[in-house]
Amino acid sequence: DAKTTQPPSMDCAEGRAANLPCNHSTISGNEYVYWYRQIHSQGPQYIIHGLKNNETNEMASLIITEDRKSSTLILPHATLRDTAVYYCIVRVAGGNEKLTFGTGTRLTIIP
Amino acid sequence: GAGVSQSPRYKVAKRGQDVALRCDPISGHVSLFWYQQALGQGPEFLTYFQNEAQLDKSGLPSDRFFAERPEGSVSTLKIQRTQQEDSAVYLCASRRGVQINEKLFFGSGTQLSVL
Numbered sequence: 340d341a342k343t344t345q346p347p348s349m350d351c352a353e354g355r356a357a358n359l360p361c362n363h364s365t366i367s368g369n370e371y372v373y374w375y376r377q378i379h380s381q382g383p384q385y386i387i388h389g390l391k392n393n394e395t396n397e398m399a400s401l402i403i404t405e406d407r408k409s410s411t412l413i414l415p416h417a418t419l420r421d422t423a424v425y426y427c428i429v430r431v432a433g434g435n436e437k438l439t440f441g442t443g444t445r446l447t448i449i450p
Numbered sequence: 451g452a453g454v455s456q457s458p459r460y461k462v463a464k465r466g467q468d469v470a471l472r473c474d475p476i477s478g479h480v481s482l483f484w485y486q487q488a489l490g491q492g493p494e495f496l497t498y499f500q501n502e503a504q505l506d507k508s509g510l511p512s513d514r515f516f517a518e519r520p521e522g523s524v525s526t527l528k529i530q531r532t533q534q535e536d537s538a539v540y541l542c543a544s545r546r547g548v549q550i551n552e553k554l555f556f557g558s559g560t561q562l563s564v565l
Contacts, residue, residue, distance in 0.1 A: 384556065432550065
């Protein structure tokens with residue numbers, strides 16, 4: 340599975356959009372991009388995933404560049420409850436079951 | 451409850467003791483996973499079950515680690531002769547079906563401390 344690179348930490352003001360970048364420059368054509376987050380003392384929570392088209396759900400939007408070498412997770416109106424570690428994961432469709440989490444981005448929402 | 455339940459929430463063991471960690475997945479979920487999370491790191495895959503069959507145990511770090519899911523629902527992760535390096539949070543996750551793109555639902559984990 341392709342390796343991902345994320346900034347170790349970011350801050351965002353409450354009520355603003357939080358934009359979390361992820362670099363996956365070695366991604367191949369059949370690899371999906373997944374985002375999970377982990378709030379302190381809880382297990383990871385699924386947010387969204389996509390292949391090449393932009394995706395939106397009730398939690399967030401996922402913007403994938405045309406060359407698929409990077410993506411951005413957007414939380415449109417960040418709240419204090421969005422403070423968490425955010426993991427960008429790349430995995431082959433139909434590959435093994437393992438999710439490789441890495442160390443993620445620690446997002447802190449500032450009141 | 452509606453989510454994945456793990457027990458105990460905290461476990462302290464003396465080095466050399468055996469421990470058993472329990473996972474109750476969401477009812478009806480076919481797939482079950484165990485992950486290990488060391489302090490400050492992301493979770494790392496241990497093993498995967500589809501119903502009662504353990505289809506992937508490639509992440510188990512040694513033969514001291516053993517997982518089972520005998521009736522295809524509750525799962526137990528057993529660690530024999532615990533060592534200090536086994537100290538971590540052990541996370542269980544379940545998935546409704548077998549499609550790899552379906553989302554995983556994680557429990558809050560069992561924090562194991564080996565003294």
